[in-house]
Amino acid sequence: MKINIYENYELMSKKASEYIIDTVNKKPESLLCLAGGDTPLKTYEYLVEAYNNNEVNFSKCKFVGLDEWVGLSKEVKGSCFEMLNKHLYSKLNLKENQVCFFDGIATNLEDECKRVDKFIFDNNNIDLVLLGVGMNGHLGFNEPNIDPNLYCTVVKLQEVTTKVGVKYFNENIELKKGITIGMKHIFKSNKKIIIANGEKKADIIKKIVENKKTIDIPASLLIDEKSLNIFLDNGAASKLKK
Numbered sequence: 001m002k003i004n005i006y007e008n009y010e011l012m013s014k015k016a017s018e019y020i021i022d023t024v025n026k027k028p029e030s031l032l033c034l035a036g037g038d039t040p041l042k043t044y045e046y047l048v049e050a051y052n053n054n055e056v057n058f059s060k061c062k063f064v065g066l067d068e069w070v071g072l073s074k075e076v077k078g079s080c081f082e083m084l085n086k087h088l089y090s091k092l093n094l095k096e097n098q099v100c101f102f103d104g105i106a107t108n109l110e111d112e113c114k115r116v117d118k119f120i121f122d123n124n125n126i127d128l129v130l131l132g133v134g135m136n137g138h139l140g141f142n143e144p145n146i147d148p149n150l151y152c153t154v155v156k157l158q159e160v161t162t163k164v165g166v167k168y169f170n171e172n173i174e175l176k177k178g179i180t181i182g183m184k185h186i187f188k189s190n191k192k193i194i195i196a197n198g199e200k201k202a203d204i205i206k207k208i209v210e211n212k213k214t215i216d217i218p219a220s221l222l223i224d225e226k227s228l229n230i231f232l233d234n235g236a237a238s239k240l241k242k
Protein backbone atom coordinates (compact mmCIF):
# COMPACT_ATOMS: atom_id res chain seq x y z
CA MET A 1 0.00 0.00 0.00
CA LYS A 2 1.17 3.48 -0.86
CA ILE A 3 -0.58 6.59 0.47
CA ASN A 4 -0.39 9.72 -1.67
CA ILE A 5 -1.54 12.98 -0.04
CA TYR A 6 -2.07 16.16 -2.02
CA GLU A 7 -2.93 19.74 -1.19
CA ASN A 8 -6.40 19.75 -2.69
CA TYR A 9 -9.00 17.75 -4.61
CA GLU A 10 -7.90 19.08 -8.00
CA LEU A 11 -4.28 18.01 -7.56
CA MET A 12 -5.31 14.65 -6.12
CA SER A 13 -7.55 14.07 -9.13
CA LYS A 14 -4.79 15.12 -11.54
CA LYS A 15 -2.32 12.67 -10.00
CA ALA A 16 -4.89 9.85 -10.06
CA SER A 17 -5.55 10.54 -13.75
CA GLU A 18 -1.82 10.48 -14.49
CA TYR A 19 -1.57 7.06 -12.82
CA ILE A 20 -4.37 5.74 -15.04
CA ILE A 21 -2.85 7.31 -18.15
CA ASP A 22 0.52 5.75 -17.39
CA THR A 23 -1.15 2.34 -16.99
CA VAL A 24 -2.92 2.63 -20.36
CA ASN A 25 0.17 3.93 -22.15
CA LYS A 26 2.15 0.94 -20.86
CA LYS A 27 -0.64 -1.51 -21.69
CA PRO A 28 -2.97 -0.06 -24.37
CA GLU A 29 -5.37 -3.06 -24.18
CA SER A 30 -6.00 -2.61 -20.43
CA LEU A 31 -9.29 -3.59 -18.83
CA LEU A 32 -10.33 -0.67 -16.63
CA CYS A 33 -12.96 -0.73 -13.88
CA LEU A 34 -13.86 2.82 -12.89
CA ALA A 35 -16.23 3.93 -10.14
CA GLY A 36 -19.24 6.19 -10.44
CA GLY A 37 -20.12 8.84 -7.86
CA ASP A 38 -18.88 12.38 -7.29
CA THR A 39 -15.33 11.77 -6.11
CA PRO A 40 -13.83 10.58 -9.45
CA LEU A 41 -15.48 13.24 -11.62
CA LYS A 42 -12.46 15.56 -11.73
CA THR A 43 -10.22 12.58 -12.46
CA TYR A 44 -12.41 11.77 -15.45
CA GLU A 45 -12.29 15.39 -16.57
CA TYR A 46 -8.50 15.16 -16.66
CA LEU A 47 -8.66 11.83 -18.53
CA VAL A 48 -10.87 13.39 -21.20
CA GLU A 49 -8.55 16.37 -21.46
CA ALA A 50 -5.54 14.08 -21.92
CA TYR A 51 -7.44 12.07 -24.54
CA ASN A 52 -8.33 15.22 -26.46
CA ASN A 53 -4.67 16.30 -26.34
CA ASN A 54 -3.56 12.90 -27.72
CA GLU A 55 -1.69 12.09 -24.50
CA VAL A 56 -3.51 8.77 -24.12
CA ASN A 57 -5.36 6.42 -26.46
CA PHE A 58 -8.26 4.34 -25.13
CA SER A 59 -9.16 2.72 -28.46
CA LYS A 60 -7.82 -0.71 -27.42
CA CYS A 61 -9.04 -0.55 -23.81
CA LYS A 62 -12.04 -2.33 -22.40
CA PHE A 63 -14.18 -0.93 -19.58
CA VAL A 64 -16.27 -2.79 -17.02
CA GLY A 65 -18.68 -1.06 -14.66
CA LEU A 66 -17.99 -1.30 -10.94
CA ASP A 67 -21.61 -1.36 -9.76
CA GLU A 68 -25.20 -0.33 -10.41
CA TRP A 69 -28.35 0.33 -8.43
CA VAL A 70 -30.79 -2.59 -8.79
CA GLY A 71 -34.04 -1.41 -10.33
CA LEU A 72 -32.57 1.44 -12.37
CA SER A 73 -32.17 1.42 -16.13
CA LYS A 74 -29.08 2.89 -17.77
CA GLU A 75 -31.05 5.92 -18.94
CA VAL A 76 -32.09 7.07 -15.45
CA LYS A 77 -30.27 10.24 -14.42
CA GLY A 78 -28.04 9.33 -11.50
CA SER A 79 -27.59 5.67 -12.39
CA CYS A 80 -23.96 4.58 -12.30
CA PHE A 81 -23.92 3.99 -16.05
CA GLU A 82 -25.54 7.35 -16.81
CA MET A 83 -22.92 9.18 -14.76
CA LEU A 84 -19.96 7.36 -16.27
CA ASN A 85 -21.34 7.63 -19.78
CA LYS A 86 -22.01 11.35 -19.39
CA HIS A 87 -18.65 12.23 -17.89
CA LEU A 88 -16.32 9.69 -19.53
CA TYR A 89 -17.43 6.98 -21.93
CA SER A 90 -19.27 9.25 -24.38
CA LYS A 91 -16.27 11.57 -24.57
CA LEU A 92 -13.70 8.89 -25.44
CA ASN A 93 -15.23 7.76 -28.75
CA LEU A 94 -15.63 4.20 -27.44
CA LYS A 95 -17.26 1.42 -29.40
CA GLU A 96 -20.16 -0.48 -27.87
CA ASN A 97 -18.16 -3.68 -27.43
CA GLN A 98 -15.55 -1.83 -25.35
CA VAL A 99 -17.92 -1.32 -22.41
CA CYS A 100 -19.55 -3.98 -20.24
CA PHE A 101 -21.90 -2.62 -17.59
CA PHE A 102 -24.41 -4.13 -15.20
CA ASP A 103 -28.06 -3.93 -16.25
CA GLY A 104 -29.89 -2.84 -13.11
CA ILE A 105 -33.24 -3.98 -14.51
CA ALA A 106 -32.11 -7.41 -15.71
CA THR A 107 -34.76 -10.08 -15.13
CA ASN A 108 -32.21 -12.52 -13.73
CA LEU A 109 -29.57 -10.79 -11.63
CA GLU A 110 -27.58 -13.99 -11.08
CA ASP A 111 -27.22 -14.39 -14.85
CA GLU A 112 -26.24 -10.72 -15.03
CA CYS A 113 -23.45 -11.37 -12.51
CA LYS A 114 -22.26 -14.33 -14.57
CA ARG A 115 -22.29 -12.23 -17.77
CA VAL A 116 -20.03 -9.57 -16.23
CA ASP A 117 -17.83 -12.24 -14.62
CA LYS A 118 -17.31 -13.79 -18.05
CA PHE A 119 -16.36 -10.45 -19.59
CA ILE A 120 -13.70 -9.95 -16.91
CA PHE A 121 -12.36 -13.50 -17.21
CA ASP A 122 -12.33 -13.30 -21.02
CA ASN A 123 -10.17 -10.17 -20.75
CA ASN A 124 -7.73 -11.80 -18.30
CA ASN A 125 -8.96 -9.93 -15.22
CA ILE A 126 -9.01 -6.23 -14.40
CA ASP A 127 -5.79 -4.30 -14.99
CA LEU A 128 -6.77 -1.26 -12.94
CA VAL A 129 -9.73 -0.60 -10.65
CA LEU A 130 -10.52 2.91 -9.41
CA LEU A 131 -12.56 2.91 -6.20
CA GLY A 132 -14.25 5.55 -4.17
CA VAL A 133 -14.84 4.66 -0.54
CA GLY A 134 -18.19 4.84 1.22
CA MET A 135 -18.78 6.41 4.61
CA ASN A 136 -19.02 2.85 5.98
CA GLY A 137 -15.88 1.72 4.17
CA HIS A 138 -17.62 -0.01 1.28
CA LEU A 139 -16.00 -0.44 -2.14
CA GLY A 140 -18.45 -0.46 -5.01
CA PHE A 141 -21.49 -1.97 -3.32
CA ASN A 142 -19.42 -4.37 -1.23
CA GLU A 143 -21.02 -3.42 2.07
CA PRO A 144 -19.67 -4.24 5.56
CA ASN A 145 -19.62 -7.98 6.32
CA ILE A 146 -19.69 -8.92 2.64
CA ASP A 147 -18.19 -12.30 1.80
CA PRO A 148 -14.74 -11.34 0.41
CA ASN A 149 -14.62 -14.50 -1.74
CA LEU A 150 -17.36 -13.43 -4.14
CA TYR A 151 -16.97 -12.36 -7.76
CA CYS A 152 -19.90 -10.31 -9.09
CA THR A 153 -22.79 -10.32 -6.64
CA VAL A 154 -26.07 -8.71 -5.58
CA VAL A 155 -26.02 -6.92 -2.24
CA LYS A 156 -28.62 -5.58 0.17
CA LEU A 157 -27.59 -1.98 0.75
CA GLN A 158 -27.13 -0.41 4.16
CA GLU A 159 -29.11 2.68 5.13
CA VAL A 160 -26.03 4.91 5.10
CA THR A 161 -25.43 3.96 1.45
CA THR A 162 -29.00 4.57 0.34
CA LYS A 163 -29.16 7.91 2.19
CA VAL A 164 -26.04 9.11 0.39
CA GLY A 165 -27.31 7.68 -2.88
CA VAL A 166 -30.48 9.77 -3.09
CA LYS A 167 -28.44 12.91 -3.85
CA TYR A 168 -27.79 11.60 -7.37
CA PHE A 169 -31.45 11.55 -8.39
CA ASN A 170 -33.96 14.23 -9.33
CA GLU A 171 -36.90 12.09 -8.26
CA ASN A 172 -37.72 10.01 -5.20
CA ILE A 173 -36.29 6.58 -5.99
CA GLU A 174 -36.35 3.66 -3.57
CA LEU A 175 -32.91 2.10 -3.31
CA LYS A 176 -32.59 -1.30 -1.63
CA LYS A 177 -30.08 -3.41 -3.54
CA GLY A 178 -26.98 -3.01 -5.65
CA ILE A 179 -25.18 -5.27 -8.11
CA THR A 180 -21.42 -5.04 -7.95
CA ILE A 181 -17.98 -6.31 -8.84
CA GLY A 182 -17.17 -8.45 -5.81
CA MET A 183 -14.12 -8.27 -3.58
CA LYS A 184 -12.52 -11.28 -5.28
CA HIS A 185 -12.35 -9.41 -8.60
CA ILE A 186 -10.90 -6.41 -6.76
CA PHE A 187 -8.24 -8.54 -5.05
CA LYS A 188 -7.26 -10.05 -8.41
CA SER A 189 -6.97 -6.66 -10.13
CA ASN A 190 -3.39 -5.82 -11.11
CA LYS A 191 -3.61 -2.25 -9.81
CA LYS A 192 -5.99 -0.78 -7.25
CA ILE A 193 -6.66 2.90 -6.58
CA ILE A 194 -8.75 4.26 -3.71
CA ILE A 195 -9.53 7.97 -3.88
CA ALA A 196 -11.13 10.11 -1.18
CA ASN A 197 -11.45 13.82 -0.58
CA GLY A 198 -12.79 16.14 2.08
CA GLU A 199 -12.85 16.06 5.86
CA LYS A 200 -16.09 14.04 5.79
CA LYS A 201 -13.99 11.04 4.72
CA ALA A 202 -11.24 11.56 7.32
CA ASP A 203 -12.71 9.22 9.95
CA ILE A 204 -13.23 6.27 7.61
CA ILE A 205 -9.82 6.75 5.97
CA LYS A 206 -8.20 6.65 9.41
CA LYS A 207 -10.05 3.40 10.22
CA ILE A 208 -9.05 1.84 6.89
CA VAL A 209 -5.38 2.73 7.13
CA GLU A 210 -4.62 2.50 10.84
CA ASN A 211 -6.81 -0.34 12.14
CA LYS A 212 -6.61 -4.06 11.50
CA LYS A 213 -8.17 -5.63 8.44
CA THR A 214 -11.83 -6.47 9.03
CA ILE A 215 -14.87 -7.34 6.93
CA ASP A 216 -16.68 -4.67 8.95
CA ILE A 217 -14.74 -2.19 6.77
CA PRO A 218 -14.31 -3.79 3.32
CA ALA A 219 -11.72 -1.25 2.14
CA SER A 220 -9.43 -2.28 5.01
CA LEU A 221 -9.07 -5.72 3.41
CA LEU A 222 -6.79 -4.17 0.78
CA ILE A 223 -4.26 -2.49 3.06
CA ASP A 224 -1.61 -5.22 2.70
CA GLU A 225 -1.80 -5.13 -1.09
CA LYS A 226 1.40 -3.84 -2.72
CA SER A 227 -0.69 -2.97 -5.78
CA LEU A 228 -2.84 -0.48 -3.81
CA ASN A 229 -2.38 3.27 -4.16
CA ILE A 230 -4.53 5.56 -2.02
CA PHE A 231 -4.95 9.11 -3.31
CA LEU A 232 -6.14 11.65 -0.70
CA ASP A 233 -6.45 15.40 -0.36
CA ASN A 234 -5.45 17.10 2.86
CA GLY A 235 -9.01 16.97 4.19
CA ALA A 236 -9.41 13.21 3.82
CA ALA A 237 -5.94 12.67 5.28
CA SER A 238 -6.39 15.12 8.17
CA LYS A 239 -6.81 12.47 10.91
CA LEU A 240 -3.97 10.17 9.86
CA LYS A 241 -0.93 9.87 12.09
CA LYS A 242 1.82 12.18 10.91
